[in-house]
């Protein structure tokens with residue numbers, strides 16, 4: 696295939712993506728340069744909380760190599776549906792339409808050993824082939840870093856991308872890396888909704904004192920702090936068991952913070968809409 700052939704195939708795919716996202720109002724991407732800071736947890740809790748607020752929500756797991764959304768939501772054994780004309784039907788759970796490449800795989804213990812171009816194409820096809828339906832929000836859980844997956848989502852979903860949420864944990868080293876993710880969003884002209892400071896502190900189980908396990912919270916210049924989420928062993932347990940939804944109904948401090956973050960995100964998105 697010549698250069699023009701490649702271009703027209705790519706443009707066709709973009710058109711397909713736009714068609715499939717026709718009835719999706721806002722795409723919100725959850726990004727961090729750093730791994731293991733809680734992107735997937737924040738993506739899932741944001742989706743659950745928005746859905747409980749009456750929003751129509753979809754959640755795309757864009758982490759091809761390390762998908763954790765199916766596990767967090769307790770749907771790791773489910774499969775995406777397929778229609779006769781080859782469309783994909785999301786798995787519905789907690790009122791959310793969930794799509795993950797993992798939910799198409801027969802052998803879920805096999806690693807995905809792909810290079811960039813194949814990942815990019817598969818991600819685009821996953822978005823293009825899904826019957827998303829009418830959604831107020833499509834939350835995208837990105838893998839760590841600012842490579843293929845983040846770039847693909849940023850470019851292909853450009854017209855719908857309302858904003859990005861950065862996830863960080865305390866400490867100067869993490870800040871250094873998360874700032875790269877901020878610059879990535881700036882470079883691509885994607886609005887920044889703010890930063891979630893996860894694992895910000897823990898509570899002493901005896902006296903309730905605030906303990907800053909990972910050090911002090913370093914502000915990221917130009918980014919609103921959407922909320923500080925404490926490290927909570929109960930939350931880690933809930934994630935292990937695929938019981939995040941139940942956890943978000945609890946009175947635990949982290950549960951409250953996660954719900955407040957979702958409300959703040961909603962506020963920012965609504966405000967953005969008013970100011971055009």
Ligand SMILES: Nc1ncnc2c1ncn2[C@@H]1O[C@H](COP(=O)(O)OP(=O)(O)OP(=O)(O)O)[C@@H](O)[C@H]1O
Nearest residue numbers: 730731732733734735736839925926927930931934
């Ligand atoms: N506030 C918290 N309290 C307790 N456990 C937490 C908290 N935030 C995240 N975790 C746990 O930390 C681990 C990493 O979280 P998560 O998978 O969401 O991070 P991630 O940034 O998506 O990682 P990756 O870069 O691999 O995609 C998970 O086991 C999760 O349950």
Ligand SMILES: [Mg+2]
Nearest residue numbers: 734735758763
């Ligand atoms: Mg993750």
